[in-house]
Amino acid sequence: MEQINQNKELLFALLAGVLYSIFGVLHIAEGLSINTGIAEFLFISGDILGGACLVIIGTVFLYGSREMTKGVNAGVSFVYVGILLSLVFMAVYILTMGGNLLDSIIVPDDYEGWSVMENFRPGIYLGILPLMGILYWKNRFSLNEILVVREVA
C-alpha cells in the first residue's frame, strides 16, 4: 500500500499523546503525595486510577504516532480510538461533577468545605483537543448506526 500523507494526524497524535500522558502522570504523582508545585494551578487532584486512565489514553495516541512514523497507514486507527476514548472520559468527568454538585445540594453536611471545582479535572479541559479533532475529521466518523471509519482515500 502506498503511503498516505498523514502529517496532520501525526501532529495531533503527538500533541494529544504528550499532553494526556503528562497530566496523567501529574495526577498519579499527586495521588502519591508528591508535590509537583503546578498541580493546584491546573486543577490536578490526587487520583491514581484516574491518572492511570489519562496515561492510557496518552499511550494510545503515542502508539498511533509511532506506527504512523513507521509508515503503517492503519496507525491512524489509534488516533480515532484515542479521540473516542478521551471524549468518553470527558463525559464521565463532567457527569461526575454534576452528580456531586447535585449531591452537595441534597446532603450539604457531607460536603462541608467542598467546592465543585474539586471535580474539575484535566480530563475535562484536555477533552477540548479531541473535541476539535472529531469536528475536524467528522466526515471520517460516519456514526449513523455503524461505526465506519473511512480510510483516507
Added chain:
Amino acid sequence: MPEKTLDLIEPETSVKILKLTGQRSLRKRILDMGLTPGTKVEVMRRAPLGDPVEFKIKGYNLSLRKKEAQTVLVETVE
C-alpha cells in the same frame, strides 16, 4: 502444502479449511458458523493474553479458543 491445525497459524495469514476433527457437537457448531471445508480463513490476531484468536471468515469476525481451533485442520494458501 503442509497441513496444520488452526491454532498454530500465525496472525495475518490466510488458510483454507481441510477438515474438522472435533467431536460431533463441536464440529456441528463450527460448521454452522460457516467453517466448512474449502472455506478461506484469515487469522486476524490473538487476544492480548494469547488466547482466544480472532479470525475473519465469510466476511465476518469470529473468535475461537485455541482448544477449539485445534480441531480445525487447515492448509496455508497465498
Added chain:
Amino acid sequence: MTKKITVALAGNPNVGKTSVFNAITGSRQHVGNWPGVTVERKMGKRVYKNTEMEIVDLPGTYSLTTYSLDEIIARDFLIEEKPDIVVQVIDATNLERNLYLSTQLMELGVKLVIALNMKDLALAKGNRIDEEKIQEFLDVPVIPTIASKGTGIERLLDAVIEEASKARKNDDPLSYDEATEGMVHELEVILKSDQYFAHYPSRWFSIKLLEGDENIIKKAQESKKYTQIREILRKTDEDNFETKIADQRYSTIQAMLRQVCDINTSQLSGSDMVDRVVTNKLLGIPIFLALMWAAFELTFTFATPFMNMIDIFFGWLAGATAEVISTEWLASLVGDGIIAGIGSVLIFLPNILLLFFMLSLMEDSGYMARAAFIMDRVMGRIGLHGKSFIPLIMGFGCNVPAIMATRTIEDPRDRLITILVAPFISCGARLPVYVLLAGAFFGRDAGIVIFGLYALGILVAVLSAKLMRTTVLRGEDAPFIMELPDYRLPTLKGSFIHMWERAKIYLKKAGGIILIGVVGVWLLASIPAPGSGGVFGSEEIYGSTDSLVGVIGHLIEPLVAPLGFDWRIAVALVFGIVAKEIVVGSMGVLYGAGEDEQNLSNILAAGAMTPLAGLGLMVFTLLYVPCFACIGVIKRETGSWKWTLFQLVYGTGLAWVFAFTLYQIGSRIGFLT
C-alpha cells in the same frame, strides 16, 4: 373484523432483531420466561390494517440444531407452537452466514418473510445487494429495513399480512446431492407411514436424522419404525455427513450470492481498525480496565445523589407516618417495617438503571464481545467464559446489579456459577463495617486490612468458581465460539428500552422478596420474647435482648461463640441480612453506643471484643448470607430456591469455617488477642 396472527421473529445474534422488534411493537411489550428455563421470552402486540399481530421474539441463533439452549427454544417454538409466520431479520452486511439460518427455517416448512436489515450499512461498506433477485431465488418476500430509524417496517408488515394469507409453501428450498436426496426420500416414506411423526415436517425431520441431530434421533427412537430408520442411517458415513450437508447448504448460498450481490472485501473496515487498537497486545487490557473504571465511577458516583434523595424521602416518610399513627406498634410496622422495606428496594434503582444503561451501551456497540475476547484467558483458567468478568467487577459496587449483569452470559452453567460466586466480591455496603472495625482495632494499618478483605473476597470467588466447576456443576467447558460483531453506534432509545426492561424485572420480581424479608426482620425485632412482659412494637423492645431477635441472638450464641462473637454480634449479623451496612448501626444500639460511630469504635477498642474477633467479624461479614436484595435477585435470576439456598448455606458455611479457623488458631498462638 380483526384477524389474529402470531409472528415469530428469528435471526442471528447482533443483526438488529431487537431494533426490529422495538420498531414493530413500540412500548407494547412484555417480558416473560420460556417454559421451564430462565431465558427471557419477549412478546409484543401490534395492530396493523385490521390484523392483530402477536410478535414473539425468538432468541438469536446461528442455526437450528440443538446444541445451545437458545436454539432448542427457538426450534421447539417453531415446531410445537407453529406460528403463522416467521420474520427473519438478516444483517445485510453479512449475508452468507445469515442465509444459512434462512435455509434451515425454510426446510422447517415455515412461512418466511425476510427483513433485510441495515442495507444502508452494507452500502457504506461498499457492498451492492439486489434484494429482488434474492426474493426470486429464495421465493420468499425480502423487505429492506433500517430498523433503528423505523424505515421499511410498514412494508414489512404488509408483506407479513399478505404472506400469512397465502397457502403453505413447499419445503425444499435447496436440494442435496443424489445420494442424500435418495436417503431423504426413503426416510420420508417411513415417516409418513407413522402417525407419530405427523407433527413434524417430514423432509426436515429426515435431514436432521441424517445430520445425526441427537434430539431428533431420540424422538425417532420412541417410534415403532426406528429399526427401519436405523437401517437407512447405517448407510451414511456418519462422521462426514453433517459436514457434507452444511457444505452443500453453504455452496448453494454462495452460488446464489455470486449472482445477487457484489461484496467489497478489499478495504480495512472501521471495525477492524477499532479492533486493532482495543484488542492490541499492549493496549487492549489497559483500555478495557480504563473503560471499566469509567463505568464503575459513573454507576456509583452519579447514582449517589439519587440514592440520597430516595433515602431522605423514605426517612422523611417513615418519620411523618410515625407521627400520624398513634398506635405505637402500627407506627413502627409502617415506618420501620414497610416504608423502610420499600425504601431498601428502591434505593438500588439508580445503580441498576445506570449500570444497565452502560451495559446495554457496551452490548449494543459491540464492545462487550471484545471485552469477553480480551478477558477470556483469565476467566477460562477458572472454567468460566470471558463474559463473566464484567459482572464480577461490578460486584465491587453492589452485588445486586452484578448478579443481574450475568444475563449477558449465554451458557446457563457459566451464568449460574457467576451468580453463585458474585456475592463474595466485597460490595460497597460492606465497607462501613470494615471501616468501623478496622479503624477501631487496627488504627494505622486499617487500609491494609481492608485491602486484604477485598483480596480475600476475590480469592474466595475465584476458588469457589473453580470448585463448583469441578464438583456440583461439573462438565466440559462450553466451547468458546463467539462472533465479534461490527461496531455500531447504539441508539439512545434502544438502550433506554433495554435499561427499563431490566429495572422492571428488578422491581417486580426481586422487590417482593426483599420486602418480605425486611418486614420479617422487623417482626422478629418487634415481637417481645414470651414472658418478658414487653409491649409488641414498642421502642424498648425493638431489637433488644427481650425481643424475639434477642432471643434468637442468645439461641445462636453457642454457634458463634467459637468465633469469638457474643449474642449482640449474632443479632447484628441477623440485621445485617437486611443490608450489610446495618451491622454497624445495630452494634451501636446493642453496645449502648447509640448512633455515634466514634463512640462505638471506642467501646470496641476498649476491650468489648478482641482484635482477633473483630477481624473474624469482618471476614464473616464479607462471606456470609448476602443481603435480602441480593437473595431476591439470586432467586429471580437462577429461577430456583435450591440454588439460592445453596448459595446461602455455602457462603455462611465458608464464613463460619474461616472465622472459626482464624479465631481458634489465632487465640492459641496469641495472635491479635
